[in-house]
Amino acid sequence: xxxxxxxxxxxxxxxxxxxxxxxxxxxxxxxxxxxxxxxxxxxxxxxxxxxxxxxxxxxxxxxxxxxxxxxxxxxxxxxxxxxxxxxxxxxxxxxxxxxxxxxxxxxxxxxxxxxxxxxxxxxxxxxxxxxxxxxxxxxxxxxxxxxxxxxxxxxxxxxxxxxxxxxxxxxxxxxxxxxxxxxxxxxxxxxxxxxxxxxxxxxxxxxxxxxxxxxxxxxxxxxxxxxxxxxxxxxxxxxxxxxxxxxxxxxxxxxxxxxxxxxxxxxxxxxxxxxxxxxxxxxxxxxxxxxxxxxxxxxxxxxxxxxxxxxxxxxxxxxxxxxxxxxxxxxxxxxxxxxxxxxxxxxxxxxxxxxxxxxxxxxxxxxxxxxxxxxxxxxxxxxxxx
Ligand code: GAF
Numbered sequence: 001x002x003x004x005x006x007x008x009x010x011x012x013x014x015x016x017x018x019x020x021x022x023x024x025x026x027x028x029x030x031x032x033x034x035x036x037x038x039x040x041x042x043x044x045x046x047x048x049x050x051x052x053x054x055x056x057x058x059x060x061x062x063x064x065x066x067x068x069x070x071x072x073x074x075x076x077x078x079x080x081x082x083x084x085x086x087x088x089x090x091x092x093x094x095x096x097x098x099x100x101x102x103x104x105x106x107x108x109x110x111x112x113x114x115x116x117x118x119x120x121x122x123x124x125x126x127x128x129x130x131x132x133x134x135x136x137x138x139x140x141x142x143x144x145x146x147x148x149x150x151x152x153x154x155x156x157x158x159x160x161x162x163x164x165x166x167x168x169x170x171x172x173x174x175x176x177x178x179x180x181x182x183x184x185x186x187x188x189x190x191x192x193x194x195x196x197x198x199x200x201x202x203x204x205x206x207x208x209x210x211x212x213x214x215x216x217x218x219x220x221x222x223x224x225x226x227x228x229x230x231x232x233x234x235x236x237x238x239x240x241x242x243x244x245x246x247x248x249x250x251x252x253x254x255x256x257x258x259x260x261x262x263x264x265x266x267x268x269x270x271x272x273x274x275x276x277x278x279x280x281x282x283x284x285x286x287x288x289x290x291x292x293x294x295x296x297x298x299x300x301x302x303x304x305x306x307x308x309x310x311x312x313x314x315x316x317x318x319x320x321x322x323x324x325x326x327x328x329x330x331x332x333x334x335x336x337x338x339x340x341x342x343x344x345x346x347x348x349x350x351x352x353x354x355x356x357x358x359x360x361x362x363x364x365x366x367x368x369x370x371x372x373x374x375x376x377x378x379x380x381x382x383x384x385x386x
Pocket of ligand 1: 036
């Protein structure tokens with residue numbers, strides 16, 4: 001099998017006719033626990049995964065930016081002076097949106113040189129594994145290097161988020177780009193989305209004989225439309241009505257009072273966020289004190305909360321989770337923004353194949369399309385490639 005880095009280097013040279021200045025890569029992510037808490041200034045516990053986007057970048061003598069990839073037919077070209085949320089569209093909004101967002105974080109787009117970028121990725125698209133954050137993070141790291149901006153990784157995560165919010169048009173939080181930029185091998189990133197303080201938490205899956213299984217339902221989702229923005233608006237409404245800056249300021253002990261103030265739907269949205277924050281803290285403590293085999297109940301409870309209170313699951317995700325749970329998984333939950341995408345299951349390595357067969361069987365029985373199930377490991381965050 002050829003290395004994706006060789007393909008990217010060759011793809012760049014064939015397309016643009018010269019050798020790139022360098023290669024950069026960034027991983028997709030999966031969230032272990034802490035869903036829809038990031039934009040509420042709460043806690044998340046994602047990990048960077050062993051699927052990466054690799055980009056080759058070359059600097060130009062002029063002020064033109066060109067982006068291309070093996071997943072799109074066109075080369076998109078724009079003058080840096082023209083970059084704005086209104087002038088870039090489609091897939092190029094990810095890489096070019098980052099260039100624009102760097103301009104909002106201090107890069108002088110009237111002075112920096114133009115660039116050519118070529119992108120390849122083995123992060124599955126539409127599975128809720130943040131293929132978009134992987135592109136944003138790789139491009140942000142690369143431009144930060146070649147334009148010598150000196151921005152730190154938490155700021156680069158903000159840059160990626162700004163591109164996503166303003167240029168792509170998805171009102172997402174800071175989790176995905178943070179995981180992609182800050183991830184470490186065999187570890188999760190415990191991020192306080194208020195202070196942006198990150199701690200690396202050892203997962204210890206290997207030593208415990210456990211694997212993390214992704215169950216991609218194939219049900220596609222988009223956070224630029226519909227449900228995601230609606231959920232975010234409900235959380236903001238809940239915070240306003242409770243008189244707090246964000247739901248981070250609401251604790252589990254405040255829920256009784258909240259029930260008396262909020263309408264039923266808003267209350268349940270708030271209860272999800274508040275209890276999910278607590279589950280993240282409990283998961284971190286449990287991982288540190290007892291190890292990964294003890295976090296299963298927290299994963300299960302997180303799924304129930306997303307299914308019943310936040311109402312972002314779909315029947316295929318519920319089926320994947322329930323089938324995993326009844327076939328030996330220690331815990332399982334849908335992961336990511338919801339309305340489709342993937343669920344995760346924490347599984348004893350010995351039970352893996354049996355469980356995968358059971359999930360395929362259950363989907364076939366329900367007349368659902370065949371799911372894609374595969375194991376991921378926690379990988380290093382974005383890096384410059386040798
Ligand atoms: C998506 C968003 F991009 C994240 O910011 C986060 O809100 C997540 O959904 C839900 O936890 O991945």
